[in-house]
Amino acid sequence: MLKNLCQKMFGRSLWVYHANSGGCNGCDIEVLNVLTPYYDVERFGIKLVGSPRHADVMLCQGPAMRSTAQALKRAYEAMPAPKLVFAIGSCACGGGVWFDSYSVLGPVERVVPVSYYIPGCPPRPEAIIYGVAVALGLVDKKTAPVEFKQLEFPIPEYHPGDLRRDGDMVVYEKLEKV
């Protein structure tokens, strides 16, 4: 549903505003790298603007800090209505390595609602372009949660029925199936 909405609302050029709320500038540099001729995103109509009032997309870098959370919230509220927020980097996605220190409130989603996450420390410029492409519905996301359950005790001696002789080796069939 969000994807359809995005395709409808952001069918044309995206104007991005990049807000750093206390990151280390690593993600900043990667975002600027995206805007250079090497990864020329102006091909796709993405343009950096200086004011949140002109922007469709806010690129958040850095965790929500005690000192900058209010400013970040005000920048978000200043954006016109169909708006997207991208959390770029592991600080914005989850709070960073110093997530439990006194000045860090945590991930950006504590302050503003985040619609897309681009993890990495810092994410590669390709990863940022990929994230924008996912948001525009050009490609499907690749990640999915992985859950693994061992259904049976994985020790062959406990399951003599599943042992199979193969040449001069004994193969445990259940182990291959899992």
Next chain:
Amino acid sequence: MSLLSKLEETLICLKAGRVTLPYPVQAKPLPENFRGRPIFDAMKCIGCAGCANNCPAREILVYDPCQEIRILQYLGRRCTYCGRCADVCPEKAITMSLEFENATNQIADLGQKLELFMSTCQRCGRCFKGAAALEELKMKGYRSDDIKNERWIYRSRAYLESERVVDDIQIELD
């Protein structure tokens, strides 16, 4: 003067040619030793929780819901892909993959959860690592005694071959 500098600039720009990378069509080859998302191999994992103890972002959680099951959960939100978990894993169950296109709209997509069977001690009922794995750990890290000189080394870094017997060991001998 300014015109000359402009001409010079134009020359430099022309010399550079076209530099734009054809990313969405064709990806640039990744650099060597690139670390992407860690992938947990549940078949190799013995549930020793070394990765959880060494994660600087505290992103790997270990939880024992009952006596025989251990849940090892990787959240992946604030993972910096430092590769320390892969370094300390005694069974090499964690590999740093080359995946970096992890953009998603749900943060839970990055997680990995392993539910492992553990052997439990018959006396105390707690989980423990299998005997074979323990022996292997011992061989790798815990002790490597000097058989030739009949010396017991339990602090491997305090040992130099030219040195005499380390002080601690003398105390032990007394």
